[in-house]
Amino acid sequence: MQITVTQVAENRRRPKPNRGEKLGFGNRFSDHMFLMDFASGKGWGNARIVPYGPLSLAPSAMVLHYGQEIFEGMKAYFARDGAVCLFRPDQNAERLNRSAARMCLPEIPVEDQFAALRALVRLDREWIPRDEGASLYIRPTMIGTEAGLGVRPSAEVLFFIITGPVGAYYARGFDPVRILVEETYVRAARGGTGEAKTGGNYAASLLAAKKAKEKGFDQVLWLDAEHRRFVEEVGTMNIFFVLRGELVTPPLSGSILPGVTRDTVLTLAREWKIPVAERPVEIDEILKGAADGTLSETFGSGTAAVISPVGSFSCHGKEIQVGRGRTGEFSLRLYREITGIQYGEIEDRHHWIRRVE
Numbered sequence: 001m002q003i004t005v006t007q008v009a010e011n012r013r014r015p016k017p018n019r020g021e022k023l024g025f026g027n028r029f030s031d032h033m034f035l036m037d038f039a040s041g042k043g044w045g046n047a048r049i050v051p052y053g054p055l056s057l058a059p060s061a062m063v064l065h066y067g068q069e070i071f072e073g074m075k076a077y078f079a080r081d082g083a084v085c086l087f088r089p090d091q092n093a094e095r096l097n098r099s100a101a102r103m104c105l106p107e108i109p110v111e112d113q114f115a116a117l118r119a120l121v122r123l124d125r126e127w128i129p130r131d132e133g134a135s136l137y138i139r140p141t142m143i144g145t146e147a148g149l150g151v152r153p154s155a156e157v158l159f160f161i162i163t164g165p166v167g168a169y170y171a172r173g174f175d176p177v178r179i180l181v182e183e184t185y186v187r188a189a190r191g192g193t194g195e196a197k198t199g200g201n202y203a204a205s206l207l208a209a210k211k212a213k214e215k216g217f218d219q220v221l222w223l224d225a226e227h228r229r230f231v232e233e234v235g236t237m238n239i240f241f242v243l244r245g246e247l248v249t250p251p252l253s254g255s256i257l258p259g260v261t262r263d264t265v266l267t268l269a270r271e272w273k274i275p276v277a278e279r280p281v282e283i284d285e286i287l288k289g290a291a292d293g294t295l296s297e298t299f300g301s302g303t304a305a306v307i308s309p310v311g312s313f314s315c316h317g318k319e320i321q322v323g324r325g326r327t328g329e330f331s332l333r334l335y336r337e338i339t340g341i342q343y344g345e346i347e348d349r350h351h352w353i354r355r356v357e
């Protein structure tokens, strides 16, 4: 894949993150972006890196009407030895292609996705923050751009990658969150698009999340669409329970996003000889476990937080604590192991790290 590069003019460069500077999430973007076009019959072409800036789209572009969009999320960071690294980017690239297949968008060879990432991250290397835990968040995105209001797969597609510096997720400590069990709204149904990383799933989740925030909760726990009985995900993370010493998580049954962090957690737990079960989990079983103490830990997993401990559930108007509302031992062990591997402090036994340079 040939990538042409147009660098941003010297006088248009924006200030890069300084050491110790407070960085939020998703509100600042680096100088450059990667773009590539697809046309049916022609395939992918015109791979290019250009200054970050607005896209030009017809108001009739299909994505704006029928939501034909997918995305990914990953991080580039400086390891302890100064190398710029990505964590399991092949998994994100393969998932992008699975999301693409579900949403009738074209796939991109994994190696081409990596070449694009590498070229972009290298060029905007100075944008990777150097503070502990901070990183350069990477957002590959694909949209249907054909102008026209017919409901069909777009014959023209744009793939782009934007990046931006983000602060450490746990700037204020590894604190457990308060969860509201969502009994009215659902995120995704089996046979729907829940296992694709597509914007529509997020649009569908906003109202429940907003109402939960208004009531003082941090996230919602999604139940299955059919029965409102089985646990699915927490906010935008996969969910795990430590129940009677066993690590339990719902299976990938079609409505759940197959998280890279989820897979990482399962791989490590199996390596540590901890009993693991991917099985349907009833919310009543969890509430009962929280009440009688057999549920010792609950945590979410995702790229942004890595591990996010859950301190309590609220369901049927009652709040129940998990593990006395404190961060569990296993959550902490996983967090330390995964971040340790990422930063090169713990041996990368599974070849999860890809160096960008």
Ligand SMILES: *Cc1c(COP(=O)(O)O)cnc(C)c1O
Binding pocket: 073, 197, 233, 235, 236, 237, 238, 257, 258, 259, 260, 261, 262, 301, 302, 303, 304
């Ligand atoms: C991205 C995402 C996750 C987490 O996936 P990771 O690959 O671990 O970052 C979980 N649930 C949803 C709904 C997501 O969109």
